[in-house]
Amino acid sequence: MIQRALLDTRRAVRNALRHAALPGTAALSGTAALSGTADPSGTAEPPGGVRPGVAAPAPRPLVLVALSGGADSLALAAAVAHEAPRLGLSAGAVIVDHGLQRDAAAVAGTAADLARGLGLAPVRLVGVRVTDDGDGPEAAARAARYDALARTAEAERAAAILTAHTRDDQAEQVLLGLARGSGSRSLAGIPPARELAPGVAILRPFLAADPAITRAVTEAACAEQGLAFWRDPHNADPAYARARVRTRVLPVLERELGPGVAAALARSADLAREDAEAFDVMVEEQIEEIVEPAEAGIAVSAAALAANPAALRHRIIRRVAEAEFGIGLGREHTLAIAALVTAWRGQGPLHVPGILVTRDRGRIVFTGAPGARSGMEE
Template sequence: MTGPHPAVAACRRGVRAALSEAALPPGSTVVTACSGGPDSLALAAAVAFEAPKQRLTTVAVVVDHQLQEGSGDVALRALEQCRDLGIDQAAVRTVDVAGTGDGPEAAARDARYAALAEAAASYDAGAVLLGHTSDDQAETVLLALARGSGPRALTGMARASGVGVRWLRPLLDVTRDETHAACAALRLEPWHDPHNDDPRYLRVRVRKALADLEADIGPGVVAGLTRTAELIRDDLTHLDDSATRLATELGESPWPVDELAAIATPLRTRVWRELLRRAGSPAASLGKVHIDAVDALVTRWHGQQPIHIPGSLQVRRGAGLIVVERRQVQ
């Protein structure tokens, strides 16, 4: 007796691991995003096979962006194939993609994620599964490198994120070629989005650049970029965990300058962010400029004035201590 095609098995392993790590209670519902393309169809097939083993109810959601003629027919065909695979329920969500300053790709992505979040809420789902592959991850990392983004951006897409509803990417160890092969082995008929070949879209240009690198340097670029993302993510997670522990040990303001100065710079900047957040500064508003200015009170002290930070707070140095306090409104 032979097993499944290796590409089918790879997709199933990814889904099995993601659902196991999510540890959803039996009877929970999981939503699978399906565009009808090869990546999401391969994902839907794997979910239909693996989820029932963990006593999970499956829902496929097809988002129709209405960006191309005949998009409704494509959505219905994807819906039919999901049902044929054995997905418990399937539905189409139609969205209006409003133009934004970040371009049509970002607008479509925002509309899609909003529709999936609404669907997850309506089905009381514990997780939403997305069909991003290792190729997608490599493209994300390459784009972050080209833009000169910080190390957090270089970690790419997380395998799991979100509180409450979990956003899962089970196929980050699966290549795009493997999802195509899985669809062929299962006799699925994926839709090939013409936008994926349109150089007007940034992601398409990045995809071509990655293919050129593979051709010029040799195979392994995609695997190398995805491996780099994993390594950076592990390092950053360790730094963040260490910073949280140190912030807890330091407690509330005031903080001795000597103790702060003894912390290595990459770790101390993270400690600052956590200390200031706990003191009442909104994390989303704390920028690098604020952290650098506060850190200068320790590393480049020359009697400077208190540093104003978001949350109507100020940070000052005096008598060998760093103090955070409510800013006086004039």
């Protein structure tokens, strides 16, 4: 019987690793690639070791799977264990114990044993302390987890961390973004790849549109390999917004609008991401032309901003604030700054969090103003 889910998860991982352009991931060819016995140095090793006078091949680049023991991450771990050596990579795993459940340590230990059973090495189990700073327990756990992943990747000199977000996760993320009203960048959902730390990529193979990997696929892949996975009770806990979307909102949409809503939302994220990436390129090109240094800050040509459509104008404003001051502007603040361009009536300086914005001699001037606040505070 064809193990379709197993093959799809492997193909997703293979595509992601190849397209990531990590060292050592050049596509292999010939019988060596089929057998998985290729020497990443490109030469056959003689019996007994390396040829005299020939330098030993460099160590294989390492990728680490973020493993929880659930079906998604376990299917990913199994696929990476199979594919990584065929692409000249070493593969290990990192298990983050959040300590949020009574049996968390046992679950983490079981996940580590499963990783070793799949042949992954090294396997690192990292405990973290989750502290909610006011953004909610989900955000706090996520921040602690990614910090642990970044620290482990740097300690192990890993080239990438792979996480097991699926197309279902992407659909949930789009709905959460819609609820926040946070714009097309948020509607683009979870990025398939990004920088986790300097020199370390984070890859999400199961977010690709082809093959489309859902939770049903990862569970089937585990079943096809005889892998017993853990079901996280937090995934059904209504205290968490994502769990409510998963167990309540999406089922209602599927029931009332027909099947395929989750897949359509994930496709919408693909389209929004393409648009956002195109806008990013256009914004960077514009900024190079219209931005200039100013005393204690940076200035942008008001005429150049006015010549752009609103979508680009607002993105340029947000990009300047983020790049120069590390400030993420909300919609109201962005529109208020844009009004200095499109509705200029001689109004005075505008205070937004951390930035003072003025119009001066045809330029919009941004200067640092720690502690500055306005009546628009979100």
